[in-house]
Amino acid sequence: MSYPLDLNQLAQHIKQWGQSLGFQQVGICDTDLSAEEPRLQEWLDKQYHGEMAWMARHGMMRARPHELLPGTLRVISVRMNYLPAKAAFASTLKNPRLGYISRYALGRDYHKLLRNRLKKLGEMIQEHCTDTNFRPFVDSAPLLERPLAAKAGLGWVGKHSLLLNRDAGSWFFLGELLIDLPLPVDSPQGEQCGRCVACMTTCPTGAIVEPYVVDARRCISYLTIELDGAIPEEFRPLMGNRIYGCDDCQMICPWNRFSQLTDEEDFSPRRQLHTPELLTLFAWDEATFLKVTEGSAIRRIGYARWLRNISVALGNAPYEEQIFVALRARLGISAMLDEHIIWAMEQQKIKRAAQGIEVLNSQQNRLVRAVEKGLPRDA
Structure with a gap:
């Protein structure tokens, strides 16, 4: 394959195009997640995925992006802020007569929005490299998106297992564009949680069973969203007024002092869902x-x-x-x-x-x- 642009220059263009499409950051990494495979297998062996059978069904494919799109050489990872103004965290959680909905779900579903933007980014790349193949993903395939984002320099995986960025906290969505170009890769950031265990100690149900490991079966987000049947009685009193998801581990995180508000209108809270x-x-x-x-x-x-x-x-x-x-x-x-x-x-x-x-x-x-x-x- 011949490239009409220098690959270093193309990578810079890709990052500029991504920002013009509304992504706050764009990073590039290779597809090697072999270091994650033992951790993923141990997590599955302990049944921490609960009833999310698809997590086990796809097995190690989650750590092998090149198996999803044969020929994939790089993963372009992006993030987009979603925290709305006047999020009303405390005023909602402290009022037991109100229902608390995870802040990411107050507006329009992010999946289509991010996927469409990623598709546009792929098409912009294709205009310069016509033979390029790409495929966008936003929670739509078995991919370890957080390790990929960390490898692409977008941040580091915190002890609550979410991606953290020193300039933006964790209130952002992630998406990936698999592509068959040998683009230059970005350098990962170092882990910067230090001795802090605030997310672990504040979790209402003790779902963060050890640093970087979440037992989904105890997580309020899993219990209110992923679990089909009855919520175990032991967790019901601990859920308080959280009716869809939980943000406690993010709210307590010191790095979210630097979080940035979204400017995407689609992520604005719907009136009926905001402090209902x-x-x-x-x-x-x-x-x-x-x-x-x-x-x-x-x-x-x-x-x-x-x-x-x-x-x-x-x-x-x-x-x-x-x-x-x-x-x-x-x-x-x-x-x-x-x-x-x-x-x-x-x-x-x-x-x-x-x-x-x-x-x-x-x-x-x-x-x-x-x-x-x-x-x-x-x-």
């Missing part, structure tokens, strides 16, 4: 759910799992009679959902009883104080 009331969400019928989540990543979990997640959050909310009534009204849709609704109703009953005891204790304390002061008993 749990009872409002729980009242949606399936048609409303499908309408509001059209073009959203949330839609993929389906209506039943959506109600399942909200049921757990309602069970974790302070007692309200209208919560109990709303839960009871949803019984009968499916056995899986009923299990979570009944659990949530039991939690509400426990809280109602506790409130009654508190009221009784308060009345008794008032009576004791009145007697001690020699006041009338109804004082």
